[in-house]
Amino acid sequence: MILHIDMDAFYASVEQRDFPELRGKPVVVGGTSGRGVVTAASYEARAYGIHSAMPGRRAKELCPHAVFVRSRHEHYATIGRQVRDIFLRFTPVIQPLSLDEAFLDVSGVLRLHGDPETIGKAIRNAINDEVGLTASVGIAPLKFVAKIASDFDKPNGFVVVRESELQSFLDPLDVSRLWGVGKVGQSKLSRLGYRAVQDIRLRSCETMRHQLGSWGEHLWRLANGIDERKVVVDHLAKGIGHERTFEEDLTDRESLISVVSYLSEAVARRLRHAKRSASKVTLKYRRDDFRTFTRARKLPRPTDSTSEVYKVACELLTEMRERQPRGVRLIGVSLGGLSQIDAPQQMSLFAEESGEASETKVDRLSDQVSGLLGQRGLYRASSHQYIERKSPS
Numbered sequence: 419m420i421l422h423i424d425m426d427a428f429y430a431s432v433e434q435r436d437f438p439e440l441r442g443k444p445v446v447v448g449g450t451s452g453r454g455v456v457t458a459a460s461y462e463a464r465a466y467g468i469h470s471a472m473p474g475r476r477a478k479e480l481c482p483h484a485v486f487v488r489s490r491h492e493h494y495a496t497i498g499r500q501v502r503d504i505f506l507r508f509t510p511v512i513q514p515l516s517l518d519e520a521f522l523d524v525s526g527v528l529r530l531h532g533d534p535e536t537i538g539k540a541i542r543n544a545i546n547d548e549v550g551l552t553a554s555v556g557i558a559p560l561k562f563v564a565k566i567a568s569d570f571d572k573p574n575g576f577v578v579v580r581e582s583e584l585q586s587f588l589d590p591l592d593v594s595r596l597w598g599v600g601k602v603g604q605s606k607l608s609r610l611g612y613r614a615v616q617d618i619r620l621r622s623c624e625t626m627r628h629q630l631g632s633w634g635e636h637l638w639r640l641a642n643g644i645d646e647r648k649v650v651v652d653h654l655a656k657g658i659g660h661e662r663t664f665e666e667d668l669t670d671r672e673s674l675i676s677v678v679s680y681l682s683e684a685v686a687r688r689l690r691h692a693k694r695s696a697s698k699v700t701l702k703y704r705r706d707d708f709r710t711f712t713r714a715r716k717l718p719r720p721t722d723s724t725s726e727v728y729k730v731a732c733e734l735l736t737e738m739r740e741r742q743p744r745g746v747r748l749i750g751v752s753l754g755g756l757s758q759i760d761a762p763q764q765m766s767l768f769a770e771e772s773g774e775a776s777e778t779k780v781d782r783l784s785d786q787v788s789g790l791l792g793q794r795g796l797y798r799a800s801s802h803q804y805i806e807r808k809s810p811s
Contacts, residue, residue, distance in 0.1 A: 419523075419558070420559065420561055421521070421523075422522075422561070422564035422568040424553060424568045425545075426554055428458065428517065428518035432551065445487065446463050446474070449473070449478075450488055455470075455472065456468060456469065456472045461572075461573060463484055466480045466484070494517055495517060495691060509523060511649050511651055512651065521561055521649045522649065534578070535557065539576065554571065556577050558579040558580075559579075562596070562645050584643040588615045588616075588641065589615055590614055592615075593607050593608075595615065597640065607637075615641045619638070623635055657700075657752050658756070659700075660681045660751060662680075662750070664747060667745030669746070674739070676802065677804045678701075678749060679801040681731070682724060683728070690781065694757065696757075697721075698717065699727055699734065700714040700754060701714075701751060702749065702750030703742065704746070704748035704749075711742060713737060716755070720755070
């Protein structure tokens with residue numbers, strides 16, 4: 419059996435846990451600047467129609483008395499690791515999807531910890547008791563069904579779907595519940611007369627394939643309770659990235675460099691926390707007219723060095739400014755080509771001479787200080803202008 423565990427309104431719940439005066443109030447994480455977007459919303463805020471990725475201005479229109487707080491990603495990541503440590507007490511077969519949700523395969527630990535329901539309740543109780551947060555649990559023989567089940571009775575939900583109950587559970591669901599069906603897909607299915615999962619199940623696989631190609635066959639298999647995907651242990655993320663939208667368009671090089679420095683520090687720190695190295699740096703660049711561009715560069719060898727990431731990101735920024743000199747609305751820095759930090763790498767014969775060893779020590783010290791004092795505890799001088807602008811004393 420597979421468990422899908424989803425932390426309830428994770429970022430907003432952390433804020434309500436840390437600041438008791440926010441409990442019971444509509445809390446919105448992110449969207450604090452004029453052009454910012456909502457990162458997360460508490461259930462009290464969701465009651466007003468606020469959701470993630472919504473413009474902050476729209477959220478304020480829907481709920482003028484909502485409390486808006488800045489995102490503290492590194493703090494959330496630390497708590498996410500505490501939750502993952504709880505998972506590891508019960509099973510090593512864990513596939514994280516994000517900081518706040520994961521699949522767990524418990525089929526190999528039943529003799530040790532009891533049946534799946536017992537394990538699910540023990541994990542949920544441990545999260546509540548030790549971390550002070552609630553999580554919803556879905557249990558099913560298939561991954562996508564476990565994920566659906568965890569959404570059914572939020573917050574603090576607990577839904578079990580047994581093998582014999584798969585079809586009766588799936589049939590009445592809206593087709594939008596199936597993996598791979600977004601708004602456009604839902605509209606297309608509706609035009610073909612597919613509104614409930616049962617509508618798809620009752621058609622033949624050949625019909626679905628004829629109408630919708632390989633996607634139609636994929637949906638038919640899910641509707642019939644066929645999903646051979648396993649829980650993938652320690653699934654590597656495709657990339658790690660940060661981006662920032664500015665209240666006012668930026669045009670001067672000094673300000674843009676400071677933003678790139680700040681973002682480079684943030685993504686490199688996350689990379690080291692994840693014990694990964696990266697072989698590609700990508701710069702995302704949105705002009706004042708909303709046109710968005712990206713430039714990427716492959717690194718000579720994988721790295722987790724802030725200095726290396728920052729150097730390449732600055733080069734990409736310079737190239738972008740030469741081609742797109744208009745005002746800038748958004749900048750993003752992301753890292754790709756991720757690999758395990760202990761994967762074989764070509765060593766540099768001149769690490770000491772080039773200052774590489776010193777840079778590594780600086781990165782490790784910065785990580786330690788940031789873990790104790792937060793992101794403003796220690797940062798590069800090149801990031802100062804942006805950090806002071808976004809978080810005034």
